[in-house]
Amino acid sequence: MKTRLLGFVALAGVVTVIAVALFVVPPDRNQGDAQRIMYPHVASAWLAYLSFGITALAGIGWLWKRDLRLDAVAHAAAEIGVMFTAFAIWGGMMWGRPIWGVFWQWGDPRLTTTALLLALYVGYLLLRRLTDDPERRATRAAIVGIVAAIDIPIVHFSVEWWRGLHQTATIASPDRVLDPAAPGVFVGTLLGTLAAFTLTWLYLMIRRYQLGRAQVAREEAVRLDRLMSARTAELAR
């Protein structure tokens, strides 16, 4: 099956990229080996944003088309997004400890934004759990997902301004790995990690969506069955 192939390719890609990041790429001049975790960290952060963008768009799709499969997409994207967000935070903290000496730095815009992201979408998932009716759940989740997505750029800008007023040493900035003037091997590894992680994300999304869609179909079948047996029973009287 195509998805299984995708899964293998993604796995192979991730293993390769991790090996490259750990052993092949030279350590950063200033940050040393700690910089290596930036590759998966940046990739995870990017995939988190992508996931939550999809959650919002799928939510809009549900409100427009009322197709529960779109809601299943939104749900899958949120779950996987939370996963990548948590990993990104963990990566950020692991990077921070050797570089800053502490696990958390309030002035760092990326870390604080990602933490808020986690809070927003854990809230989204909890909201989903608390509603039983599928359509009501989809509607509530959709609008919460949309507003959360709208909030993200605002959070980003506000934290950027916040950081801007409290200058920290730029050498110790995680942004270095995104600098296009950086040596080619850094950029290459980053792009490779992005590709491998995105393939993994895609694989997980497809699998999770299939699960969700199957559940939607099952519930629908139960409903139709109950409906039809009620009609048949009544007519037979």
Next chain:
Amino acid sequence: MSTLSAEARIALAIARKDAVAELRGRHATVSTLFFAAVVLLLFGFALGPDAARLAEAAPGLLWLAVVFAGILAVNRLHLLETDDGALEQLALYPVPRRAIYAGKALAGFGVMLLLGLVVLGAVAVLFAVDIGGAWLPLLVTVVLGSAGVAAVGTFYAGVTVRLRAREVMLPLLMLPVLAPLLLGAVKATAAALAGDPFGELGAWLQLLVGFDVIMIIAGAATYGYLLEDG
């Protein structure tokens, strides 16, 4: 079908209805104000008694108290609609949904503004903060901050009004979204009190305005979907 002024009239009617019911009701607005005062007292206990430290923390404490009390306030305004199916009836009127949102958010803004001003006064007294010539920028900050809390709070109160575990879900959903507002309001307050030494007050107020506008539009656009529940 409906003009802007007709919608405004409807929103105002809803806001007025909320205000009248709230004022006559179980005196909840007063309780909310007292809650904010108690929160400030506890801050004093937790962070004091060093007056300099409290004065420095005052902007943050002010807005934390406002936001926490604000959760209670917006929750109450939506609880009004649980009177004998009032929310369902409200949803059945042939009025545009965004007017309903506007009305409830307006009522929320009224309560939040009152709350903000009272807390500002309390903070000035309790934490020895000299307002002096900064009263105008402080007033603007309180107005913009209250509007933001009302816009976001009204929306999420609508989401959670018929939800299980409402008491924890409302703050859980609302607070992360309010983070930029909190940041902007606190920074603007601090800048205003210090006489705006770095010229950053304008930037923070702009953030607040942007936040308010975006959130009001988002709330107005999506609130209607909550009313089709049934």
Next chain:
Amino acid sequence: MPQTTIYVSPRSLGAPDTRPPAVATTDLARLFAGSPALAGVSLRVDGGRTVALLGPNGAGKTTLLRLLATAIRPSYGQASVDGLDLARDPALVRERVAYLSHATGLYDDLTGRENLRFAATMLRTPDPEARVERALADVGLGARAADRVRDFSAGMRKRLALGRILLGCASLVLLDEPYAALDREGMSLVDQLLVAWRGVGVTVIVASHSTERFESLLDGRVTLERGLVREASGTGVMSTPPSLPGGAALPVAEAAR
């Protein structure tokens, strides 16, 4: 006690032949938590008719009324009011439908008058103040209008809710057990309302346990049982059996009915 006429707002409804059916549903169904409250109702009610909706508790009467009022959305099937589709144009449907439910939708902390004034603004009633006073008088609450609804009895609240309906200009009025909790005067008020609505061509559907009281005003009756139409009779009322999977295949016994 002198009989004064109740003011019912006229709505240009057109000649009976040219009006679309007041209610037309096809396989209308609604499920709650997976189980069908309404399993498939195909019903037509012509404009201007007064119809009783009968059936035991749990038969789906309230669900049907709530669907027609657009308080809830259908799970399956299709329905239209005055030719307007419920799912496509709910806002337009809301303009022509008035619904009296078990819950009154009144605000406890507001007075009777304030509740109606608010409703008049929401309904965009022309000349609101005068209409509110007239409605209060018509439902017999003129004397208690300045009291808070919190202090009203159940019967008074129902009257106020009926007064709210008088402020609108609905062409379809849905009443869910209007006689419940009313005293003799209250019940007589409902009778008068039914007559008044009939007089201006408003379609009325009354869900009730028994029709004794308003037998003479009825054009038709629909009986629901377990979410389906058991029986539909009278003028201006028609029902067809719900469709089954596979289309037209009906049990032989059914075809003979």
